[in-house]
Amino acid sequence: MTIAHAPGKIILVGEHAVVYGRPAIAVPVTQVQARVTVEEGEKEQGIVIVAKDLGRVFHVGQRESKSAASPLQATVVNVLTYLGLSLEQDLTIAVESSIPIARGLGSGAAVSTAMTRAVAEHFSKKLTAEEVSRLVYEVEKLHHGTASGIDNTVIAYERPVYFVRGERLETFPVGRPLSLVIADTGAESPTRIVVGAVRRAWEESKERYEALFDGVGDIAVKARWAIERGEVGQVGRLMDDNHRLLQDMGVSSSRLDALVRAARRHGALGAKLSGAGRGGNMIALVTAQTGEQVKHALEAEGADGVIQAEVEASKDLVPSPASSVVPEEEQ
Numbered sequence: 001m002t003i004a005h006a007p008g009k010i011i012l013v014g015e016h017a018v019v020y021g022r023p024a025i026a027v028p029v030t031q032v033q034a035r036v037t038v039e040e041g042e043k044e045q046g047i048v049i050v051a052k053d054l055g056r057v058f059h060v061g062q063r064e065s066k067s068a069a070s071p072l073q074a075t076v077v078n079v080l081t082y083l084g085l086s087l088e089q090d091l092t093i094a095v096e097s098s099i100p101i102a103r104g105l106g107s108g109a110a111v112s113t114a115m116t117r118a119v120a121e122h123f124s125k126k127l128t129a130e131e132v133s134r135l136v137y138e139v140e141k142l143h144h145g146t147a148s149g150i151d152n153t154v155i156a157y158e159r160p161v162y163f164v165r166g167e168r169l170e171t172f173p174v175g176r177p178l179s180l181v182i183a184d185t186g187a188e189s190p191t192r193i194v195v196g197a198v199r200r201a202w203e204e205s206k207e208r209y210e211a212l213f214d215g216v217g218d219i220a221v222k223a224r225w226a227i228e229r230g231e232v233g234q235v236g237r238l239m240d241d242n243h244r245l246l247q248d249m250g251v252s253s254s255r256l257d258a259l260v261r262a263a264r265r266h267g268a269l270g271a272k273l274s275g276a277g278r279g280g281n282m283i284a285l286v287t288a289q290t291g292e293q294v295k296h297a298l299e300a301e302g303a304d305g306v307i308q309a310e311v312e313a314s315k316d317l318v319p320s321p322a323s324s325v326v327p328e329e330e331q
């Protein structure tokens with residue numbers, strides 16, 4: 001039996017604007033994981049996918065048209081085809097995940113990543129992180145239309161990324177650890193729907209939305225600079241600024257705003273919604289002293305699950321070449 005995993009993800013700054021070509025920063029969240037096992041099946045059973053959390057079973061066959069396939073089926077078809085392997089296999093693929101669905105934690109991309117890795121490993125094939133990311137992006141595009149590619153990238157590489165749509169991936173050093181508290185509103189919010197709503201709003205008021213996206217892009221550049229230099233307080237302030245712009249874009253909600261306010265009141269350095277918004281998760285940047293009290297405050301405010309996550313400081317602190325992108329006031 002072959003087993004593969006993939007972590008969840010959280011966007012620190014830059015969601016939505018990243019769909020329109022601005023930079024964004026995301027980090028993996030290893031506290032939640034997708035896990036996929038592949039084993040040889042009975043003769044002639046074909047490829048059977050058991051989605052344990054959904055309580056559903058899918059079959060993969062030659063007839064699967066790409067667009068009609070579920071993300072799970074499309075993932076298997078894509079990876080087998082990419083590896084030059086036949087779809088006429090007898091395999092049982094079991095999928096489970098502790099990543100809440102449609103809450104901004106990258107559950108779809110994580111399941112697809114774990115599945116791509118497990119199938120490749122089962123056939124003793126090695127895939128690079130770039131290959132995995134590309135294959136998962138194909139599935140993301142099929143089901144989320146205008147996905148920027150940030151989810152598959154941060155999850156396949158499993159390290160903090162500074163992401164610009166369509167450009168080569170940049171990783172960057174983290175000067176001091178970042179402690180995060182991630183709280184769930186309990187409301188599902190499918191990315192495709194919120195991204196579609198922002199698209200319609202952008203079509204109606206292009207100038208206003210382009211200005212909002214520019215503001216978010218600026219924040220991402222400054223946040224990278226601050227993260228590299230370990231200026232954690234500045235990262236928090238930038239997260240607050242980003243939340244205000246997301247409110248202006250119309251993707252926050254009263255639940256998200258209440259959780260963000262509670263986190264700030266109890267000592268968070270900054271807080272914002274994360275992911276598509278309208279529901280899903282918010283994140284707060286905390287310190288060793290404030291982490292527990294922010295967590296309890298979010299629980300008291302009615303959060304439906306709170307995760308504490310840590311972005312480790314890099315051992316190698318040489319900033320990558322793109323840190324020549326210096327925020328204006330630092331020049």
Ligand code: MEV
Pocket residue numbers: 011014015016017018019104146147148149150151191195275276
């Ligand atoms: C979803 O995790 C982040 C969005 O920016 C959509 C995307 O980048 O594909 C809302």
